[in-house]
Every structure is written in C-alpha cells, then in structure tokens.
Amino acid sequence: MKYSLVSSLILQSTIVLGDLLPVHFKAPTAAHFREIVRNDSYDFGCRAVAHPTEDGQFKLHALLTEEQISHLKREYANVPELTIHKADLVKRAATAPIGTGDRFKSGTIAPVGLGTQASGSTISSIMNVAEITSAVNALVKTYGVTTITLPYKTFNGATQVAAYVGAGTDKSKYHLYLSAGVHARERGGPDNLIYWISDLLAANKSGSGLTYGKKSYTNAQVKSVLSAGIVFFPLVNPDGVAYDQSSGSFWRKNRNTKSGSSGSAIGVDINRNFDFLWNFRKYFDSSESPASTSPSSETFYGTAAASESETKNHVSVYDSFPKIRWFMDIHSAAGDILYSWGDDDDQSTTSTMNFLNPSYDGKRGVPGDSVYKEYIPSTDATNIKNVAAKTVAAMKAVGGRSYVSQxxxxxxxxxxATDDYAFSRFWQKPGVNKVYGYTMEFGYSANFYPTATEFNQNILDTNAGFMDWALAAIAVGLE
Ligand SMILES: [Zn+2]
Structure with missing residues (x-):
C-alpha cells in the first residue's frame, strides 16, 4: 500500500556539512515515514528509526541533499501533517577537533577515561586513527592487555587488532564483546570504548570506583565487569575513519573500490555485509530495502556475505573467543539501544517461522504485518529487553539526556547487520555459543560530528551504559 504523503516542508535554515543536511521529519505516526524510508538512496544514519517525541508525535532523522529535500517537498506537497525540519542543528558550536599528533606517545602513556577523573574534566579532541592504535598499545604496556592480530588486511592495507582483558589467558573465559568504528563518520565511538576500558583498568589497579556524571560504580562492580572477560575491537573501519577525518565528508562505508572507483560509489556498508539474510532480494518482501545493491548507496551490501575484510575480521573474533555471550556494537547518532531482531517484528510462538526457513523467503521485513515475524524464544526476548532497559536507565541516570531502548x-x-549476525550464529552454525547482540546509538540524532561538549557527554553516557549493560549481562548469566 502506498501511503499518500506529505506536505508542507518547513525549511527553516541551512547548514551545509559536505553536501548533506541534517534534517528530521515529524508526523503523527511512524507509519507516515514508511514510503520515505523505503527509498534506499536516502541516508537515515545507522538505521531508519522513528522515535516518539514529547508532544505525542514521531521523528525520523535523515541526512539529505538540497536536491532530495526539494524532491520530497514536491512529492509530499499535499500532506500537511508530515513536516521536515532542519532547525535543530543550526548555530551549533564548532565540532570537536580530531587529535593531531599522538597524545599517547607511541603507546607509552595510557589513556585516562572520564570515570576516573574529577567531575568536570574533559577530553579535548577525538582520537585520530594512529592514536587509536597507540592507545591500545599503551593499554598493553600499562595494564597487560593482550592483543590479537586479526587475519585480514583492510582494502587500504591496514592490519586490524582486537584486544582482551580481565579473565586471563584462557580465551574461553571471555564473555563480553564490544566493537566500535564500523561506520566511519560516527565520531567518538572508538573513544567511548577505549576510555571505558581505560577506566576499568585504572580503577581496578587503584582500588577505586568510577563516576560518570550522577552515576557511580563501586570497585567491586569494576572487578566484576572485568572478570566477565572483555574482548574489544575499537576500530572496525580504519580506512573509512581515516578518510572521514581527512575529508569531513560524513563518510560511512569502508573504502573498497571493487564496485565503484569514485565518489559515493566507493565502499561497502560493513553493517549490511554480515551473513544474516544478506541476500535480501531473496529473503525479504520485494517492497522492502533492508540494504542496497547499489554501490553508490550508503547501505551498499557488498559483493557477497562477508565479502569485506573488516566483516571477516569481526567474525573471526567469535571463532577465537568461543564463549562470547553478549555483544555490543557502538554507533551514533540516535540516542537509543537496539535489541534483536532487526529483520522483522519479534514473535515467540511459532519456532518454525524463522530466518532459516525457506518457505518464508520473499515474505520477511514488513513490520506490522502478520505474514512473517522473526522467532525469538521467550526467555531470550525477556533477557535482551531487560538488559537493554537497564542500559538506557544508566545512561539517563548520568544526567545528560534521555535514551530509549527498542x-x-x-x-x-x-x-x-552486526547485532543480528551475533544473535543468528547460534541457529546458523551448530555448536556455537548463543550471543545476545545489541547496537548502541549514542549521541544526538543525525549528529555524527559532536561538539566538544557533546563528545564528552557521549563518553559519560556510553561508559555508564557499558557498565550497566555488563552488570545486567552478568546478572542474567555469562554461560
Ligand atoms: Zn552506525
């Protein structure tokens, strides 16, 4: 059904970052956005997510060109209840700078997070790519963190490293896995993760707790989280991040030129490249575009499931640490925690209606219908929701802003996507551990380049979120 759309597009001002303008749509129901989000040439950030607003409406954020805005304005000229706004990012302070040089001095000075510093302390810049490597090396040198070199080099030749800490040398004792930097433009993701790990290790060493805004944790909680065994992969997409940091272009994908050699045709969306219903034309209803086959789309899915080195490296971590039970992928910018599934509505009544059953091919992915809903055992559904709720509660308790779980x-x-892939492994590969997968989208909607103030608030928010996510996961169970 074609939803006949929209009208008065309120274009209140102009701020240009690259060619893309941060905008939001507003409408009385999320369904008003359905036709817009089905257009895979529009950029909705990590994922198209409609959030409820305080006045009882719904918001959908996007990054659009002037041309796309004009097109939508014409197309939806007769639907007054759907509006488009680009007011809320106007007159923002300058975005946080990218670090120059190496604040960690070739891995000799350990990063110090905000949770172990006096209230009001700040970090002045976002880490550059070399600094992320240097930070990890400094954690190795200072705290005995161990790194693992991942098997595949990126398209531009980068060697990728994950690290692990807290549960000794036996890799089967590691139950928490966090990754960041999948989407290049989502600035501050790797910083959030590295500074949190740094906090845990500093607090563990000194016998202290951690404080993020109005939220505090005891040393016993720090020790509990560390002993769950943490694996972290802080920069999944180094080629993309290097390009984004040098170009300021809101670059999202990696930099693989196999499918296109110039402009937006370069690169694959790593977060559509994992082996979960990857071949969406086969598995989903033809009206849905969960990814894109077009190389110039921001959600281009690649040339095969796990065609990209970054994806293969990410997957290899599960093989190296076979008892990972909880996974968190760190993204921005929406202000939410997302839990499984991502391909369709959840249901816990019909186990045969699942992503592996070919009789549902061509039927998946229409939220709200009864033709297909993805199966999740009810215990799993309860567990993942409860942990998500505790995570957002901690992020709100910091005192900076509100988050939602959905x-x-x-x-x-x-x-x-990374989170669905994590959860799907249990059913897809006999004998592997069940992994609960989450996506955290920190920060303000479509605000990929935070100001310095926002960058620091994001560190506080996410780090409290990681703490309660880990503590809640431990309470549910690690085995
Ligand atoms: Zn993202």
Missing part, C-alpha cells in the same frame, strides 16, 4: 526493526528492517 527492538532493532523499529520502522524499517535491516539485513546483514
């Missing part, structure tokens, strides 16, 4: 599918399905 099922990943929301308004719009996705295929090939």
């Amino acid at each position: 099922q990943a599918v929301g308004l719009y399905p996705t295929s090939g």
Whole structure:
C-alpha cells in the first residue's frame, strides 16, 4: 500500500556539512515515514528509526541533499501533517577537533577515561586513527592487555587488532564483546570504548570506583565487569575513519573500490555485509530495502556475505573467543539501544517461522504485518529487553539526556547487520555459543560530528551504559 504523503516542508535554515543536511521529519505516526524510508538512496544514519517525541508525535532523522529535500517537498506537497525540519542543528558550536599528533606517545602513556577523573574534566579532541592504535598499545604496556592480530588486511592495507582483558589467558573465559568504528563518520565511538576500558583498568589497579556524571560504580562492580572477560575491537573501519577525518565528508562505508572507483560509489556498508539474510532480494518482501545493491548507496551490501575484510575480521573474533555471550556494537547518532531482531517484528510462538526457513523467503521485513515475524524464544526476548532497559536507565541516570531502548526493526528492517549476525550464529552454525547482540546509538540524532561538549557527554553516557549493560549481562548469566 502506498501511503499518500506529505506536505508542507518547513525549511527553516541551512547548514551545509559536505553536501548533506541534517534534517528530521515529524508526523503523527511512524507509519507516515514508511514510503520515505523505503527509498534506499536516502541516508537515515545507522538505521531508519522513528522515535516518539514529547508532544505525542514521531521523528525520523535523515541526512539529505538540497536536491532530495526539494524532491520530497514536491512529492509530499499535499500532506500537511508530515513536516521536515532542519532547525535543530543550526548555530551549533564548532565540532570537536580530531587529535593531531599522538597524545599517547607511541603507546607509552595510557589513556585516562572520564570515570576516573574529577567531575568536570574533559577530553579535548577525538582520537585520530594512529592514536587509536597507540592507545591500545599503551593499554598493553600499562595494564597487560593482550592483543590479537586479526587475519585480514583492510582494502587500504591496514592490519586490524582486537584486544582482551580481565579473565586471563584462557580465551574461553571471555564473555563480553564490544566493537566500535564500523561506520566511519560516527565520531567518538572508538573513544567511548577505549576510555571505558581505560577506566576499568585504572580503577581496578587503584582500588577505586568510577563516576560518570550522577552515576557511580563501586570497585567491586569494576572487578566484576572485568572478570566477565572483555574482548574489544575499537576500530572496525580504519580506512573509512581515516578518510572521514581527512575529508569531513560524513563518510560511512569502508573504502573498497571493487564496485565503484569514485565518489559515493566507493565502499561497502560493513553493517549490511554480515551473513544474516544478506541476500535480501531473496529473503525479504520485494517492497522492502533492508540494504542496497547499489554501490553508490550508503547501505551498499557488498559483493557477497562477508565479502569485506573488516566483516571477516569481526567474525573471526567469535571463532577465537568461543564463549562470547553478549555483544555490543557502538554507533551514533540516535540516542537509543537496539535489541534483536532487526529483520522483522519479534514473535515467540511459532519456532518454525524463522530466518532459516525457506518457505518464508520473499515474505520477511514488513513490520506490522502478520505474514512473517522473526522467532525469538521467550526467555531470550525477556533477557535482551531487560538488559537493554537497564542500559538506557544508566545512561539517563548520568544526567545528560534521555535514551530509549527498542527492538532493532523499529520502522524499517535491516539485513546483514552486526547485532543480528551475533544473535543468528547460534541457529546458523551448530555448536556455537548463543550471543545476545545489541547496537548502541549514542549521541544526538543525525549528529555524527559532536561538539566538544557533546563528545564528552557521549563518553559519560556510553561508559555508564557499558557498565550497566555488563552488570545486567552478568546478572542474567555469562554461560
Ligand atoms: Zn552506525
């Protein structure tokens, strides 16, 4: 059904970052956005997610060109209740700078997070790519963190490293896995993760606790989280991040030129490249675009499931640490925690209606219908929701802003994403551990380049979120 759309597009001002303008749509129901989000040439950030607003409406954020805005304005000229706004990012302070040089001095000076510093302390810049490597090396040198070199080099030749800490040398004792930097433009993701790990290790060493804004943790909680065994992969997409940091272009994908050699045709969306319903044309209803087959799309899915080195490296971590039970992928910018599934609405009644059953091919991915809903055992559904709720409660308790937890599918399905892949492994590969997968989208909607103030608030928010996510996961169980 074609939803006949929209009208008065309120274009209140102009701020240009690259060619893309941060905007939001507003409408009385999330369903008003359905036709817009089905257009895979529009950029909705990590995922198209409609959030409820305080006045009882719904908001959908996007990054659009002037041309796209003009097109939508014409197309939806007769629907007054759907409006488009680009006011809320106007007159923002300058975005946080990218670090120059190496604040960690070739891995000799350990990063110090905000949770172990006096209230009001700040970090002045976002780490550059070399600094992320240097920070990890400094954690190795200072705290005995161990790194593992991942098997595949990136398209531009970068060697990728994950690290692990807290549960000794036996890799089967590691139950928490966090990754960041999948989407290049989502600035501050790797910093959030590295500074949190640094806090845990500093507090563990000194016998102290951690404080993030109005939220505090005891040393016993720090020790509990560390002993769960943490694996972290802080920069999944180094080629993309290097490009974004040098170009300021809101670059999202990696930099693989196999499918296109110039402009937006370069690169694959790593977060649509994982082996979960990857071949979406086969598995999803034809009206849905959970990813894109077009190389110039921001959600281009690649040339095969796990065609990209970054994806293969990410997957290799599960093989190296076979008892990972909880996974968190760190993204921005929406202000939410997303939990499984992301391909369709959840259901816990019909186990045969699941992503592996070919009789549902071509039927998946239409939220709100009864033709297909993705199966999740009810115990799993309860566990993942409860942990998500505790995570957002901690992020709110910091005192900076509000976050919401919701099922990943929301308004719009996705295929090939890290969180669904994590959870799907248990059913897809006999004998592997069940992994609960989450996506955290820190920060303000479509605000990929935070100001310095926002960058620091994001560190506080996410780090409290990681603490309660880990503590809640431990309470549910690590085995
Ligand atoms: Zn993202």
